[in-house]
Amino acid sequence: MDQFIHQVLAGLATGGIYASVALALVMIYQATHLVNFAQGELAMFSTYIAWALINAGLPYWGAFFLTVGFSFVLGVVIERVIIRPVENFPALAVVVVFIALLVILNSVTGWIYSFTIKSFPSPFPEQTLFGNKYMSSHEIGAIGVTLVLLLLLYAFFRYTPLGLAMRAAAQNPESSRLVGIRVGWMLALGWGLAAAIGSVAGMMVAPIVFLDPNMMGGVLLYAFAAALLGGIDSPGGAVFGGFLVGVLENVLGAFVIGNELKLAVALVLIIGVLTVRPSGFFGKVHVTRV
Amino acid sequence: MALLEVLNLQAAYGQTKVLHGISFAMEEGSITTLLGANGAGKTTTLRALCGMVHTEGEMRFAGQRIDKRATEDIVRLGIAHVPDGRGTFVNLSTEENLRLGAYTRQDRDAVERDLERIYSYFPRLRERRTQQAGTLSGGEQQMLAVSRALMLRPKLMLLDEPSFGLAPLLVKELFGILRAVNEKEHVSMLLVEQNAAMALALADHAYIIETGRVVLSGSVDAIKQDDAVRRSYLGY
Ligand SMILES: Nc1ncnc2c1ncn2[C@@H]1O[C@H](COP(=O)(O)OP(=O)(O)OP(=O)(O)O)[C@@H](O)[C@H]1O
Ligand SMILES: [Mg+2]
Numbered sequence A: 001m002d003q004f005i006h007q008v009l010a011g012l013a014t015g016g017i018y019a020s021v022a023l024a025l026v027m028i029y030q031a032t033h034l035v036n037f038a039q040g041e042l043a044m045f046s047t048y049i050a051w052a053l054i055n056a057g058l059p060y061w062g063a064f065f066l067t068v069g070f071s072f073v074l075g076v077v078i079e080r081v082i083i084r085p086v087e088n089f090p091a092l093a094v095v096v097v098f099i100a101l102l103v104i105l106n107s108v109t110g111w112i113y114s115f116t117i118k119s120f121p122s123p124f125p126e127q128t129l130f131g132n133k134y135m136s137s138h139e140i141g142a143i144g145v146t147l148v149l150l151l152l153l154y155a156f157f158r159y160t161p162l163g164l165a166m167r168a169a170a171q172n173p174e175s176s177r178l179v180g181i182r183v184g185w186m187l188a189l190g191w192g193l194a195a196a197i198g199s200v201a202g203m204m205v206a207p208i209v210f211l212d213p214n215m216m217g218g219v220l221l222y223a224f225a226a227a228l229l230g231g232i233d234s235p236g237g238a239v240f241g242g243f244l245v246g247v248l249e250n251v252l253g254a255f256v257i258g259n260e261l262k263l264a265v266a267l268v269l270i271i272g273v274l275t276v277r278p279s280g281f282f283g284k285v286h287v288t289r290v
Numbered sequence B: 001m002a003l004l005e006v007l008n009l010q011a012a013y014g015q016t017k018v019l020h021g022i023s024f025a026m027e028e029g030s031i032t033t034l035l036g037a038n039g040a041g042k043t044t045t046l047r048a049l050c051g052m053v054h055t056e057g058e059m060r061f062a063g064q065r066i067d068k069r070a071t072e073d074i075v076r077l078g079i080a081h082v083p084d085g086r087g088t089f090v091n092l093s094t095e096e097n098l099r100l101g102a103y104t105r106q107d108r109d110a111v112e113r114d115l116e117r118i119y120s121y122f123p124r125l126r127e128r129r130t131q132q133a134g135t136l137s138g139g140e141q142q143m144l145a146v147s148r149a150l151m152l153r154p155k156l157m158l159l160d161e162p163s164f165g166l167a168p169l170l171v172k173e174l175f176g177i178l179r180a181v182n183e184k185e186h187v188s189m190l191l192v193e194q195n196a197a198m199a200l201a202l203a204d205h206a207y208i209i210e211t212g213r214v215v216l217s218g219s220v221d222a223i224k225q226d227d228a229v230r231r232s233y234l235g236y
Helices: A002-032 A039-055 A060-086 A091-113 A137-159 A161-171 A173-178 A183-209 A216-230 A235-255 A259-276 B042-049 B071-076 B094-101 B108-121 B123-127 B138-150 B168-185 B196-202 B220-225 B227-234
Strands: B004-013 B016-026 B031-036 B055-061 B079-082 B156-160 B188-192 B205-210 B213-219
Touching: A002 A039, A002 A137, A002 A161, A002 A183, A002 A216, A002 A235, A039 A060, A039 A091, A039 A183, A039 A216, A060 A091, A060 A183, A137 A161, A137 A183, A137 A235, A161 A173, A161 A183, A161 B094, A173 A183, A173 B071, A183 A216, A216 A235, A216 A259, A235 A259, B004 B042, B016 B031, B016 B042, B016 B055, B016 B205, B016 B213, B031 B042, B031 B168, B031 B196, B042 B055, B042 B079, B042 B156, B042 B188, B071 B079, B079 B138, B094 B108, B094 B138, B108 B123, B108 B138, B123 B138, B138 B156, B138 B168, B168 B188, B168 B196, B196 B220, B196 B227, B205 B220, B213 B220, B220 B227
Parallel strands: B031 B188, B031 B205, B079 B156, B156 B188
Antiparallel strands: B004 B016, B004 B055, B205 B213
16 A cells, blocks of 8 residues: 555656646647647756756756756747748648757757766755655655646736737737737747746656656657647646656556556557547547538 | 828739729728728728738838738737637637737736726626636627727727627617727727618718729718719618
C-alpha cells in the first residue's frame, strides 16, 4: 500500500511536468491548430542554458528566472523569424518546419554541450520534507512550482487585458484585428509563453531524468498524450490530462507492465483517445462541413 | 474638409474585380448610407476601408491616407467596424467581447463608464454579461457587435447591416440609439442596410451602388424623390 501511495504521488510530480508541457502544446494549438513537435527540444535547450548559468556560478533561482526570461525571448524570436514566414503554408509544411526545428535544436545542443549525460541540480533540499516517507523534496517542490506556474497563467489569461487579447486572437483573428489587436504579435507572445513554460518543465524534470539532449523525448510524448486526453484545445483539460498521465504511467510502470514498457502507455493513450474520443475529456467536438 | 474621402476605389477577389472605381465622401457628423442590391459590393467597400481586402485607389480619413495601412492601425485612428456576420468572439463572455472593443483605449475609468452606458442602452446584454457570447441569440449578437464598436469611442462607425436578424421593434430601438450616439457624441456613421426605408430615414446622405459602381448620390431628400430608387428600394 505504501508503495502504491508512493507511486501515485511521484506520478503527480512528473504529471505536473507533463501538464506544463501539454499546456504549452495547447497554447500553440489553439492559435495555429498545429502541434509544435519542437516544444520538448526547446525546453531541453532552455534547460542546458540553465545548466550553463549555474555552472558559471549563478545561484539556482537566479539561473532559473534568467532561463525563463531567455526562453520567452527565444520563443518570440523563433516565431517571428522561422514560423511567421511559413504560417500560411499548408499544415504539413509547417509541421516539417517544427520537426526540422526539433532536429536542429537537438543536434546543436549535442554539438555545444556534447551528448554525455549530465546531472542537473534541484533547488530543493536532499532530505525529505516534513518527515514524510512518500515523496522526495524535489517531487514536492516540482509540484509546488508547477501549481504556481499554472495559477499565474490562469490569472494572466483570465484577468489581464493582454491575456484576453491573446485568447481573442487565437480564436478569431479577423475580429481581433477589427478591435485593434496585433494578431501576429499575440502569436509570437504565445510562442514566448509556451517556451517559458517549457523551460520550467525542463528544469523541474532534469534532476529526475538527468540532462541530455534527448531528455524531453519521452516527456513530449506523455505531454502529447495528456493534451489529447484532456482535449487538445482545452488548457484545463491539458493540465488534468498531464496529472492523470503522470499517475497512470507511474502506477502501471511499477505494478503492471514494468518500467521498460512505460512509454508504451503514452502511445496506447494517444491511439486510444484518437480512435475512441478524439476531442478528449474536455475538448470541443468539431464538426466540419464539407 | 471631408471626414472620409474615397477616390476611384477598386478591389478584387482573386481575378474577379468587384469594385470598379468607387468614389464618395462624407462630412464629419454625417450619417451616410450605401444602398445597393445583393452582391453590389457594399460589404467589400466597408472591408476595403478597414484594410481587409487588397485595394487600389485612394482612401483618406481626416486627411490621412488609410489605404495600404494595416487594419489594427486604421482602428487606432478611430474607425470601428460592425462587420457583416457580427464577428462575435463566440467562446468569450459577453462582457469580454465588450472589453475587447475598448482594447486600444488607455482611459480605463472611462471604459468602465462606457460599459455601464452600453448596458443601459441594451439591458439584455447586461443580463447576459457572463454568458458565452456564442450562445446569444442572433439579435443579441447583433446588439453586441454594435456595442463592441461603440466601446472604441469611435469617430466613424462602419455598420454592415446592423439590423440584420433583429425584430422590427428592436430595429427601431437600435436606430434610435444610433441616432442618439450620432447627435450627442458626434460619431459619424457609414451605414449599409437592406432596410432602405429605415436607412434613408436615419441618414442624411446616400450613395446607390450597382455592381461595384456608384450610380446615384445625393442628400436623402433628393434620393427619396428619385423614381428608380423608389421602385427598386422603397417599393412604392
Ligand atoms: N471572399 C470572397 N471571395 C470571392 N468573391 C467574393 C468574396 N466576397 C464577396 N465576393 C463577391 O464580391 C461581390 C460583392 O460582394 P459584397 O459582399 O461586397 O456584396 P454586398 O453588396 O455586401 O451584398 P449583400 O447585400 O448580399 O451583403 C459579390 O459578387 C460576391 O460574390
Ligand atoms: Mg454585404
